[in-house]
Amino acid sequence: MTELVFVAQVAASFGVRGEFKLISHMDDPLSVLEYNPLYNQSGVPALVITAARGHKGALIVKAEGVTDKDKADALKGLKLYVRREDLPEVEDADDFYITDLIGLEVRGTDGAVLGRLKGVEDFGAGDLLDIQPKGGASYYLMFTRENVPEVNVAAGYIVIDPPNEIGVQDEAEPAEED
Template identity: 75%
Template sequence: MSDLVFVAQVGASFGVKGEFKLISHTEDPLAVLEYNPLLNDKGEPALSITGARGHKGALIVRAEGIADKDKAEAIKNQKLYVRREDLPEIDDEDDYYITDLIGLEVRNPDGSKHGRIKNVENFGAGDLLDIQPTSGTSYYLAFTRENVPEVNIADGFVVVVPPKEVIADPKPEDEA
């Protein structure tokens, strides 16, 4: 497991004074503001938030050193992390951090191996698993209970119900 946990991603600029949307991936979106500065994927300070407000499901934030629209646009899509040790401990074995899904084996409902989770993305409409099947091209699958009926972090796998297109056309990449 990584010692960094993905908690937020910078969205589009908002206005001309350096504000931008911040998409929080914490259970309570405002909780991301408790961790300052937020870190880059190398664990280095990346963003110090100086102010924030809620707006249509996202946060509109101001950050140190970001004073205009161009600087806000320059950091768009940046992923932000906190150290796992700075987060609350997880007491329930059914709870986990989204970051813990990356690298897990993906199994079909019958238990056969389907592939691995390459990444977890969120483009604003919910979490998507980026799945690399054992053969064929990677694809995104909405992270819902219907699509992912079982998550077993302790044993290192998730069970997915792959889309019909993936089941119908499992061509290896070199044949596609």
């Protein structure tokens, strides 16, 4: 099966003519228009966007076959994906796709292995890393340069500097040397 990359989500209908709000997770939100069709999580074509404009941090979108408010309402919450092979190659070692981080080993600034990166979520206030520590409940950490001073996709790990209240470093093991 083709690897899919999550790029956008339908938020709500907008007006009565079938337009809807789309939250784009692309660096340039309008670049989502370059990928048609957009797929659902099963890899089935879900939407073909025909027009879009920016509006208060989202896009107002028109799509094929969505001609009224009821059809737009039915799309609410739909997550949209593009095929990985359709995205440009990452050329700079400091650049990566969020999907490349899933499953990476999570290390502390002291090199201790803290767990694995389970996922990356964005609930509207920025990216949150969903970290699964060894033998404990997962927790979220804001994905900022301060909290994540190093990302090394090629070597398979990220380094985090978690706040003291998380207390995950007590159960950590030293990382093996590469």
